[in-house]
Amino acid sequence: MSSQDGPEIRVLASEAELRRALVLFRTAMVGLPPGPSYPDGRIGEYLEPGRTYGAFVDGGLVGTVDATTGDLVVPGGRRVQHAAVTHVGVLPTHTRRGIVTALLRRQLRDGRERGDVVATLRASEATIYERYGYGLASATERIEVDVRRAALRPTVPEAGPVRFCSYPQAWDLLERIYSRNLPDRPGGIERTPRWWAAQRLRPVSAGPSYVVVHGAEGAEDGFVRYRPVDTAQWFTSRDRTVVVDDFFAPTPEAHASLVRFLLGLDLVDRIVFATMPVDDPLPWMLTDQRAATVGPRSDETWLRILDVPAALAARSYRGGGATVRIAVSDPLFDDNTGVFEIGPSGAVQVDGPPDLGLGVAELGSLLLGGVDIGNLIAAGRVRVRTAEAASVAHDLFAWPRAPFAGTMF
Numbered sequence: 001m002s003s004q005d006g007p008e009i010r011v012l013a014s015e016a017e018l019r020r021a022l023v024l025f026r027t028a029m030v031g032l033p034p035g036p037s038y039p040d041g042r043i044g045e046y047l048e049p050g051r052t053y054g055a056f057v058d059g060g061l062v063g064t065v066d067a068t069t070g071d072l073v074v075p076g077g078r079r080v081q082h083a084a085v086t087h088v089g090v091l092p093t094h095t096r097r098g099i100v101t102a103l104l105r106r107q108l109r110d111g112r113e114r115g116d117v118v119a120t121l122r123a124s125e126a127t128i129y130e131r132y133g134y135g136l137a138s139a140t141e142r143i144e145v146d147v148r149r150a151a152l153r154p155t156v157p158e159a160g161p162v163r164f165c166s167y168p169q170a171w172d173l174l175e176r177i178y179s180r181n182l183p184d185r186p187g188g189i190e191r192t193p194r195w196w197a198a199q200r201l202r203p204v205s206a207g208p209s210y211v212v213v214h215g216a217e218g219a220e221d222g223f224v225r226y227r228p229v230d231t232a233q234w235f236t237s238r239d240r241t242v243v244v245d246d247f248f249a250p251t252p253e254a255h256a257s258l259v260r261f262l263l264g265l266d267l268v269d270r271i272v273f274a275t276m277p278v279d280d281p282l283p284w285m286l287t288d289q290r291a292a293t294v295g296p297r298s299d300e301t302w303l304r305i306l307d308v309p310a311a312l313a314a315r316s317y318r319g320g321g322a323t324v325r326i327a328v329s330d331p332l333f334d335d336n337t338g339v340f341e342i343g344p345s346g347a348v349q350v351d352g353p354p355d356l357g358l359g360v361a362e363l364g365s366l367l368l369g370g371v372d373i374g375n376l377i378a379a380g381r382v383r384v385r386t387a388e389a390a391s392v393a394h395d396l397f398a399w400p401r402a403p404f405a406g407t408m409f
Helices: 015-029 099-114 170-180 193-201 252-263 308-314 360-367 373-378 387-397
Strands: 008-011 052-057 060-073 079-090 118-121 139-146 162-165 210-214 222-229 241-248 270-277 292-299 302-305 324-329 338-343 346-350 356-359 382-384
Touching (some): 008 099, 015 052, 015 060, 015 079, 052 099, 060 118, 079 099, 079 308, 099 118, 162 170, 162 252, 170 193, 170 210, 170 222, 170 241, 210 252, 222 252, 241 252, 324 360, 324 387, 338 387, 356 360, 356 387, 360 373, 373 382, 373 387, 382 387
Parallel strands (some): 241 270, 324 356
Antiparallel strands (some): 008 052, 052 060, 060 079, 118 302, 210 222, 222 241, 324 338, 338 346, 356 382
8 A cells, every 4th residue: 555545554463574563663662671582483472463553654564553452440349351552653754644543543443343441551652642532540659768767657567478589480470469469459450461471571670680579378469579770889879779660569468568678678778669559658657758759740541441331330439329411522433422321320321411521531531530520620621511510520430549550561
């Protein structure tokens, strides 16, 4: 197909094309570190068959996107089928020609036919994905702890058993721990076997790297992966820093025990928790709360609802018993456009005038309960008939735990 007709979009299936797509993605991203080194003939163990797309212009591959099927947690603990979208890239020679639009629209349509209720991604740029119906639905915070000032309050639970594990054997144990203790926090996602397979192939660290698990052997329920940085002057440095790359603590006991372990490390002045929920209790666990510096906050989950009736029906709602009617518009999927009545007992599609109106991107921001609808109203992104309707919608969609995935893909 010629460039004048627009790109040809098709599923990539051969080993050669899939590898070319991965190289193309890193070329498009410019500054990413080297990715996994996939063994010959086994790339299908890491990329889900049928979910990698290529864009071709004049016979040449110029753009790509792929996804992996899994589950995502919505408020109330139910799980919906989810597409983890990644590797969105276009060659620098072919940007701003509608190639990303063609790729993502094809992917979204096919995902809906597969039964995906939502799709999520991690955005390299914050201005790209709203036009395709994605809304920002969760955020993360960096927490930096000055170990020299950090003492735990006596009310913090005592530590449970922890022990070290070594790479590469640790990967099997970490996968078992995560799968047996799937998080119930909204926004949590399944770490699929393909996700774990890719982790095994990544360089763990250029220097030392450690894994500690929490819980009795055979009943572990949490883990932390951490590494020291700038180790060349470790013994003479006055700012010896450890970075926590993966902190999985789905229970209060695991959280307290792993924090207690990290704060007890010798020869460490500073601990940086790179990616934490915005409501993590760590600062409140310290006698000197200023020992923890919180921020900056970063966007995490960008969520696109593919099946609005299914997504609204899957999650739970709060509030005092009142209902509200919302009109949803989706330019890509006609079945998503309509009026839905939402109350503490659930959501159903109805006829009649709405109390609020919004686009599918705004609904995606609200779905996990971490975005205040009042902010969207103030920004002009949600139309509302009455202040009472806005208050009812706020109470229904709000959730006591901030959404958080904690998983990059």
